Amino acid sequence: MTTGRTLPQLPYGAVYFRKSNPPRDDWERDYAIAQEDGMNFNRHWFMWGAIEVAPGVYDWEDYDRQMDLATGHGIQTIIAEMITSVPEWAAEAYSHAVHVKADGTALRTQMGVSSATGGFGEGSQGVLCLDCAEVKEAAGRFLRELVLRYKDHPATAGYDIWNECNYSPHVCHCRYTNAKFRSWLQTKYGGLQALNRAWNRYSYTSWEQVRSPRQTGPYPECIDWVQFTKDNFYEHMQWRVELIRSLDDRNLIAAHGIAGSIGAMASMGADDWLAASKVDVYGFTWVASRKGSEPWKQWHAVDLTRAASRGKTFWHAEAQGGPLWLQPQVIGRPKEDGRVTEPEDMRVWQMISFAGGARGLLFPRWRPLLDGPLFGAFGPYAMDGSRTDRSAMAGAIAKWANDPEQRKLLEAVPVQGDIGILVVPETQIFDYLLNREGKLELYTQAMWGAYRCFFDQGVQADWVHIDDIAKYRVLYWPYPIMLGSVYAEALKQWVAAGGTLISEGCPAYFGDRGSAGAKQPNHGFDAVFGAVEADVEFMPDRADGIAFDFDESGLLAVGGGFRQSYRPAGGIPWGQYRQDGGTAVVEHKYGQGRTLLAGTFPSIGYFQSGSPSNKAFIAKALAWAGITPYMRLSDASVQARFSRHADGSLFVWVVNPDRSQKSLEIRFSDALQPGQSRAGRVYWDGGTFMQEGSALHVTVRGRDALVLGMDGTPD
Incomplete structure (x- = not known):
């Protein structure tokens, strides 16, 4: 990880400030509560559209106050969101460079669902096209001002350069992107006649005749267009990385997606491997109320993000800590399906993430927004910032995860799969x-x-x-x-x-x-x-x-x-x-x-x-195929994973996502040689155990976990 900062053992906290929530009068009290409850990390949305209020005129007051409060309460800060939200004056000044859909529709600014402020477009790419040199220059000026202002602030830990960094397959078809597409095609094919043959078009006589396809089908030109759209998006991401790193070589650069590389192509594109390759720390948003709380779904997201990170540290960058009310993903679903979050839900969701290798956890909200359709959503604290039974669970996990007693456990990483x-x-x-x-x-x-x-x-x-x-x-x-x-x-x-x-x-x-x-x-x-x-x-x-x-x-x-x-x-x-x-x-x-x-x-x-x-x-x-799983569990509703420390020590995480207590037997194979070791120290006490030879008999409480060190593990 490229950072001169000393990070907490496990960064744990939330997105706190999304202008204009929470109310300013509550900030100091909220920070004091967060510190008392063991929170050590915040992420704020430093939005271009809320800061550069007129060309060259910056309103930093609210953000300066957030950073100073963080310093006073021992909380590190990730600067996030940044240029997706654009100033309204910029949308007007660069109206020739707004994103354009395939049907020719030009995007307009709109309210952002996740912050209830203006300046947003559709999806994570905003309303202005970075393929226009003027737009890129204006966005770059803001990023430079932002980084130079806060890079040496004692609360700064780094930058989350793209919130849920997934690309839209629907934009952009503007003239600037078309020009860039033609350049991409020239690099790939060389001459125009080679393109004619590859695309089965045959009669282009000038590169200016080549345009982004308006249809979507299994044709060479469409394959090229989707691949170019992906390449172009991650080139924009790389530009952000290089610009920030040229100004700040001390603080970390992070990003997070939605674990969308398997299931998000129709609505938005994603390549978590490519995104993770560009940053120091990667992460993922996973909110059970939107996805469904079946355990395999979250496990798949954690496993996907770990694979994409290729050994880098990764975080559960947005984990559910509160309910979700009126969004279309939850309508008609029972409240037990993650819709109304209980403390026990938070506990088992976080244990799944930790068992899968996540080494940081942030909520999408510390306390809920008071405005817009996401009012009341996701935060472990109450609408007024007061403590809840959910925040008590969050605090207990935060303090546990940052106790030095857990250091070796959290330094261990999941073993390679079967x-x-x-x-x-x-x-x-x-x-x-x-x-x-x-x-x-x-x-x-x-x-x-x-x-x-x-x-x-x-x-x-x-x-x-x-x-x-x-x-x-x-x-x-x-x-x-x-x-x-x-x-x-x-x-x-x-x-x-x-x-x-x-x-x-x-x-x-x-x-x-x-x-x-x-x-x-x-x-x-x-x-x-x-x-x-x-x-x-x-x-x-x-x-x-x-x-x-x-x-x-x-x-x-x-x-x-x-x-x-x-x-x-x-x-x-x-x-x-x-x-x-x-x-x-x-x-x-x-x-x-x-x-x-x-x-x-x-x-x-x-x-x-x-x-x-x-x-x-x-x-x-x-x-x-000769596959022998590392473990065999007598109850398939319970999951177990091994993690291994650099010194060879093994740990076993047993997670019970069911609402009822489970008693089961776990038999170890010889693949990791756990049969020669004994389950010893308890790291998370969510049940009981007894070992007989290579069999471990465990009882795990509902929506809880049992985490054990395997003493005497051979190197």
Whole structure:
């Protein structure tokens, strides 16, 4: 981490000030309460639109007061939000450079839901386009003024350069972005004739004729446009990093997303791996009331952010601490589904984040906003700033996490998972374009379904970016329908070198530029899987009848999405479709590695139905791959994770998200050699335990956790 500041053992606090909340008269009292309750970190929104009130005229008064109060109460501060909110005068002065949608609609400033102040646009990119040099210069001037004013302030810990840093697939189509798109295309293709051939346009005679596509479909130009939009967004992010770092080489630079790399493409784009690569500390927003409080959902977000951070410190940057009332995500849901937050909810949500490796935790509010549709939301303290039973829980956890007794526990990091789920960003982009008109979410359902199927049987699955596959022996490929030739070659080489690949249907069916391969599987994967396509059906609306057997028991796994059957070409048939007896599953050896190919999508089937036979198929595939989970729990409603310290010490986190107490047995495998050690010190006392050999008998209270050190662990 690049920082000259000494951070707390575990940064713990909230977003406190979003102009104009909370009321100024309460600030000093609120800071005193926060300090007494063990809070050590704040994040404030230093909004361009609220500070540069006229060109070159800055109103710092409220922000100076926040920083001085933080210093007086021992609370460090992250400066956040910054240039997404623009001054109204700037929106008028640069009206020629507002974001433009594909249909030509120009954005206007609007009230920001999360602060109830003006100057915002749609999504996280604001209303003004940074591809306009004038806008970029004006935004840069404000950032320079901001950094130079506070970089040496004793309360400053760093900068959160983008709040929920995800890019909109809908903007920008203005003339400045189009000019930049043409430059991007020239770099990629070289000459105009190469672009004509790649795009199947054939008759461009001037680069000025090339414009951003108005349609959205699985065409080369649309693939290029979505990829450019992503590249351009993260280039803007890099610009912020470089500008701030040129002025301040002491304080940390952070950012946080929404753990959206698996499920957010339709509404907003996300690449958590790319975002995390640009900052010192990464993080994620996860609010159960908006997502649903099923445990697998939060675990998936923590695991995703940890994977994207690639060993860097990451924080749960916005964790729910209070209710949510009238937002569309909660209407019709029961209050127990995270809608009305109880102290026990906060406790188990935070223990999940800590068990998954998060080493900082901030609430979206310290106390709720008093204005706008998010009034009363998210804060552990009451509307008037007084203490609640939720704030008591927050204070207890804050003090526990920053007690030196927990230092070694929190220095430990989660061990690598039992298996990796392969993530290929170009596949998600193509699926977004392929299925947009049908409003299908097959990519998300497949990825989530695979993760949940592993999760529901106590198997720790890591999200593995295709650039990181060398670290894993076994990979599961839930939705492989599109793969470019570069990554196809890398994956084939990984298998040949000894990797074990379990793939679902239609692997690399579409290749470079989105073209379907004339021979299937495409890109030479017929040799990798030892099979060629016999038949294929792309009818996800008629997929509810897809089922296949996979052993002698007669169990039928449920498919989903598409259906591909095979003729073995060196591979061994493993299962047949119920409908016509066609080969549904093939195993094969390739080089030093092995492959298992299922012709449909049992992950989608599991996401939609939760079929026990799909879990049985996955269990058989894991046994075939030689996977032995680190732990086996007798009650699948409870989760457990190992973390390991640099000195080799192991810790086990046992988390019970259920409302009732659970008693269960945990059996350890020999993979981490915990059978040679004994559960010893209790770090978080949410239950009781007794060990017999390699079995640990535990009782964990409802919505609580038991955290143990494994004494005597071998190095």
